[in-house]
Amino acid sequence: MLSRRNMIKLGTLGGLAAVVPIRAAMSPSERVLELTRGAHGAHAHGATLVSAGVAPTVTPFTRALLIPPVLSPLLSTLTTDYYRMTIRPAQVEIFPGFRTDVLSYGGQFTGPTIRARAGRKIVITQTNGMSDPTAVHLHGGHVPPESDGHPMDTFDPGSSRVYTYPNRQAGATLWYHDHAHHLEAEHVYRGLAGFYTIKDDVEDRLRLPSGAHDVPLMFRDAQFDELGQLVYAMGGFRDRKTVLVNGRAQPFFRVKRRKYRFRLLNTCLDRDLNLTLGADGELVQIASDGGLLPAPVPATSVAVWPGERVEVVVDFTRYATGTQVVLVNDRGSEDSTRNVLRFDVVGDADDDESVIPATLRPLPDLGEPTVTRDVSFSMDLATGTFLLDGKTFDPTRVDQNVKLGTTELWRIHNPAGGPPIPHNMHLHLAQFQVVERDGLPVIGHEAGLKDTVTVRSGSNVSFKVRFDGYTGRYVYHCHLLEHSSMAMMAQMEITR
Ligand SMILES: [Cu+2]
Structure with missing residues (x-):
């Protein structure tokens, strides 16, 4: 295990680590130590290369998109919702018939979605059930420093930490993820990421698609070995040739002929995405990292870089029932990184009262820089x-x-x-x-x-x-x- 002092010492860990092969059986903290030694030359050629073999594959668009579960509060008072989560190893089925070891928030490979309301406080007790220290960062959150998940403000295996999120900010799609210094890349890669959405009154009044028609989509790439296990080699981004959407490769999602709101989040360590429904498709951008745009912006493609969120509305009334519309990442160079999700248009909607309003929310005046x-x-x-x-x-x-x-x-x-x-x-x-x-x-x-x-x-x-x-x-x-x-x-x- 990596002590805080060691983590500070590792502050000079160099980028040479990116090319040092790492043993598969090591824990993340052992790998960091190995990387450090490697960076100083001692083990640069001594470690065993990860043998990836042939990874399991899926027949594209044969498994349904998973929607991450919404975390239920343990207790809600007039002002505050209280939650509890355990950060722990888990096994999940990413490929049919294979059990894949992951790190998880509450056993979920895409962490459970936390739904916040602007003006209502959230208090989450996180328990560290891993063998590494961890810090939980609320990405996009306007939070006090002790709840920010500063990379050195970690808590050890077996201990718990209470994070308080005031939610004194506009509605937006945030996400929470590991931020323990030197370990964050591997921890996030192994699964420590989830959605955190904030809604507010302004948004409610806009009648954007909601409920089952407001869909979070987390995109991340990965490399798997022949046993379906995640392969993590720092700097090995070229070998991460499977893009998962909410934890599954190339899923399908059945949609009705109506509008849907999609919250796009890229949690790849390195890979940028450029998502499109084709030249005749339309993604109407309605929100960025910090929430609603002043007005909708129609686009035929949307770039999403690691860490970014883009919210779009897609109106499936433009497609006939029976149409299959592939969401393509046109930055991908193979089928598994390119054709990431398929929408199957299965029929008319019973009721569609949602709209894409002409105006959304004016940007705040940040003032003149001094x-x-x-x-x-x-x-x-x-x-x-x-x-x-x-x-x-x-x-x-x-x-x-x-x-x-x-x-x-x-x-x-x-x-x-x-x-x-x-x-x-x-x-x-x-x-x-x-x-x-x-x-x-x-x-x-x-x-x-x-x-x-x-x-x-x-x-x-x-x-x-x-x-x-x-x-x-x-x-x-x-x-x-x-x-x-x-x-x-x-x-x-x-x-x-
Ligand atoms: Cu960089």
């Missing part, structure tokens, strides 16, 4: 290290001192010159508004409230952000989680 910061992604080729402003994460260091109540302009740079690797800037605590990318305004969901934004190699992205509500230390990092787990992360401290 502080400008420049933050740069880079890679040290000599050491294979991923860097933010030339440094790896040091939890004892504060990288940005922020004054509470200030609006700031952050200019994020990913200079050309190194390997052409995109990075995804994710800020904890605050939703931001992208002002420009390479001098041009952004469009579609990227013009809404965001907490994660991709910055391609040779690109610059500027966003406005206002720091309100809480003081304390929060991280910002690349949300290609293998990069953050290799310390492409930094820290801001918000003070009065």
Whole structure:
């Protein structure tokens, strides 16, 4: 097991780890230690390569889409809903006839959905039933620092931790996931991710598709061995050739001829998605990371980068009963990463009162920035290290001192010159508004409230952000989680 002190020591873990083969039988923490040794050269050629063999396959579109279960509160008071969850190993059937070992929230491979209501507090007691430390981060949440799941604020196996989420923010699709430093990539890969949705009165009045017609879709890729077990090799993203939607490969979903709201979430460690229903299909974007857009934005394809959420409405009345419509990831290069989900249009809806309103919710006025910061992604080729402003994460260091109540302009740079690797800037605590990318305004969901934004190699992205509500230390990092787990992360401290 990795102690907190060791985790701090590992703060210099280098990117060379990405190419070091790792033994399959190790626990995640053992692998981190192995990676560290590997990064220093001692074991770089000593470890056994994972033998993937031929992974089980599915006949596309023969198994139904799973909808993650909604977690029920143990107790609800006038102001607060109380929940309890255990983080533990589990076995799930991803391929028919195979039991796959995963890490889970409450035994569910796609963690149970937590449904919050703006203005109502949620208190969750998380118990760590794994053999590694863990921290639970509510991605997109505006929460006090002690409930943020800071990467060093972990709790040990056998212990519990209470997280309090005030939900004093607009309706949005958030997600919770592991954030234990150096372990987050593997923990998320093995299953530690779930939806957390917030609804509010504004949304209710809009009569968007709801209930069974409001569908969360978590996309993630994976590599499996011949026994159907998840294969995790840091940096092995090219071998993750199966895209799962809510934990299943290439499922089908029966829809009626009516509107559906889909909450798209990409939890891949590295893979970006570009989802389309074909040139004659239409995905109407209605929300970004931070909630509703000012107005719907129709599109024929929607890019979703790791960590991002995009909500779309699809109106299936444009298809005849009997039509099969494949949701294609046109960034995928094989059938299993490309044809990710099929909608089977099975008939007319009894009742369809949902609408796509012409206007949704105006963006909040974040004010004029009074502080400008420049933050740069880079890679040290000599050491294979991923860097933010030339440094790896040091939890004892504060990288940005922020004054509470200030609006700031952050200019994020990913200079050309190194390997052409995109990075995804994710800020904890605050939703931001992208002002420009390479001098041009952004469009579609990227013009809404965001907490994660991709910055391609040779690109610059500027966003406005206002720091309100809480003081304390929060991280910002690349949300290609293998990069953050290799310390492409930094820290801001918000003070009065
Ligand atoms: Cu990155």
